[in-house]
Amino acid sequence: MPPENKTEKKYSLLWSLALSLVGFLLILFSLNIYQYFRVKSDIASTLLQSINEKELGELRSFLNNIGDKLNIVRDWGKNGVIESDDIVSLNKKLFPLIDHQEQVSGVLLADNSGREYFLMQEENGWLTRVTLPGPKVGRAVYKIWKSPEQGRDVREVQTDYDPRNRPWFHRSQETGEVYWTSLYTFFESREKGMTASVSWDAPDRQKDFFVFGIDISLKGIQKLMSLKKKDTTGIMFLVNPTGNVILPGLTADDSATDYNKVLSILVEQWIVSEHPAEETIKFTYDNRQWLGSLQPLVRNNSVFWIGVAAPERELLAQLNQTLLRLDLTDVLVATAGGMLLLFFIWKNGGFRPRRQVVDPLIRLHRLINQGEGAKVEFKSTIRTNLKSGKKGKEIELAWVKAIVAFLNADGGVLLLGVEDSGRIGGLEVDEFENSDRCLLHVKNLINQHIGAEFSGFININLLTSEDKELVMVDVRRAGQPVFLKIGKNEEFYIRSGPSSVKLSPSQMISYVLQNRMGKKRKPA
Numbered sequence: 157m158p159p160e161n162k163t164e165k166k167y168s169l170l171w172s173l174a175l176s177l178v179g180f181l182l183i184l185f186s187l188n189i190y191q192y193f194r195v196k197s198d199i200a201s202t203l204l205q206s207i208n209e210k211e212l213g214e215l216r217s218f219l220n221n222i223g224d225k226l227n228i229v230r231d232w233g234k235n236g237v238i239e240s241d242d243i244v245s246l247n248k249k250l251f252p253l254i255d256h257q258e259q260v261s262g263v264l265l266a267d268n269s270g271r272e273y274f275l276m277q278e279e280n281g282w283l284t285r286v287t288l289p290g291p292k293v294g295r296a297v298y299k300i301w302k303s304p305e306q307g308r309d310v311r312e313v314q315t316d317y318d319p320r321n322r323p324w325f326h327r328s329q330e331t332g333e334v335y336w337t338s339l340y341t342f343f344e345s346r347e348k349g350m351t352a353s354v355s356w357d358a359p360d361r362q363k364d365f366f367v368f369g370i371d372i373s374l375k376g377i378q379k380l381m382s383l384k385k386k387d388t389t390g391i392m393f394l395v396n397p398t399g400n401v402i403l404p405g406l407t408a409d410d411s412a413t414d415y416n417k418v419l420s421i422l423v424e425q426w427i428v429s430e431h432p433a434e435e436t437i438k439f440t441y442d443n444r445q446w447l448g449s450l451q452p453l454v455r456n457n458s459v460f461w462i463g464v465a466a467p468e469r470e471l472l473a474q475l476n477q478t479l480l481r482l483d484l485t486d487v488l489v490a491t492a493g494g495m496l497l498l499f500f501i502w503k504n505g506g507f508r509p510r511r512q513v514v515d516p517l518i519r520l521h522r523l524i525n526q527g528e529g530a531k532v533e534f535k536s537t538i539r540t541n542l543k544s545g546k547k548g549k550e551i552e553l554a555w556v557k558a559i560v561a562f563l564n565a566d567g568g569v570l571l572l573g574v575e576d577s578g579r580i581g582g583l584e585v586d587e588f589e590n591s592d593r594c595l596l597h598v599k600n601l602i603n604q605h606i607g608a609e610f611s612g613f614i615n616i617n618l619l620t621s622e623d624k625e626l627v628m629v630d631v632r633r634a635g636q637p638v639f640l641k642i643g644k645n646e647e648f649y650i651r652s653g654p655s656s657v658k659l660s661p662s663q664m665i666s667y668v669l670q671n672r673m674g675k676k677r678k679p680a
Contacts, residue, residue: 226354247304259376264369266319324351324369349373422448528654531568533558561649561656562631563638573626582624
């Protein structure tokens, strides 16, 4: 059989096998797509609930921490550890409790007589306000503290402020109960937020009971709810039971969608459905299917609900790995289909593959991304020394040496005009009159220092990328020793990793013999 026919049959067989493999994968992928469309709604709902739980976990962790702090202070109070009239003692206990807590706006301790201690952290220290009730008008004493014991009076003012009229002043009916207010405006900072508080009976019976509260700012909650991280889909928001969206979360691109409209549709359906918790609500907006879910922000307390909404398409985009999971049935069916396809192709003689042509610029950037190695070499210029700015023979010999090494090894690609870092610098610094002169200079140097007889193993192309010219030299293995000629001297180079290594005469003989013996062993 002629060699051409043998080669053609070999290619046909290989191509047939490749097509059968593609058919196998297509059948397998089609089965997974079919299963995907059958269960996509359930999967999307599960993902939405997973996002809700994941993001709510951080917020609930913060709120649980607030509850722990409240219970600690209540235990102090019940055991007589807190001296409500001793400001320094209160400072020592409460400064560390809220230090560096940016979500906490302040803390308050009041009794049923109307006396209150308020503390908040400022940039340069701490501020306390002690409110003392009076027959008609009370007074408030403000102090600035550098430490719990070092303070100075700032001012004293008359005030009609009475802590007993504030939303957080609440006497708990159950032991261990934490009371949460609705959204309101804090008296001192004028920020919006909510307060969590606990109460306990006075141990000395001089007063009836105490209430201790922690103010949590709306801005602080918003930071915890700014959940649009790289791996998170959707928008999170805060809502009250009447359906007012209090705090919409942030997304990566708020300009693409009217999220206020999205949330209004979701919340309206949620109210109509009588406030279901942790159930998926489906609705349509802008011709897209959306999913939403809500649950109480604080367990056993429905003052605030936290929700998450996301387009179904974005949720399902996270299923790439799920779609590739295989089971035994998938494998058996796809294998049978692949074998039938192989039989059909074999009976019809197969197909001769077309040689794929890769765009030179695409190939260039692939090589640059690959970086220098045994088969890739970068050189910044053809003839110019970048340090001195002058033309130098040593620069030319450096890249010619790399071509010799490629010829003696397994071939490779030389890129002239690319820096070691992979940045395309171009050949403008070499100051050639035109592109033809540049290519002619490269060919002349190869003929001079390597030999015209090896030009068939070398292919030279001029490329333009990023408005800069560079030269790509493709080199194939020569199959015989190739030397770098410098005057009357000859040097032998091979590739070793990203370097061109010069061999001594004895090393060269050993290298050539080993490579020839290796080539003889391959056919056997």
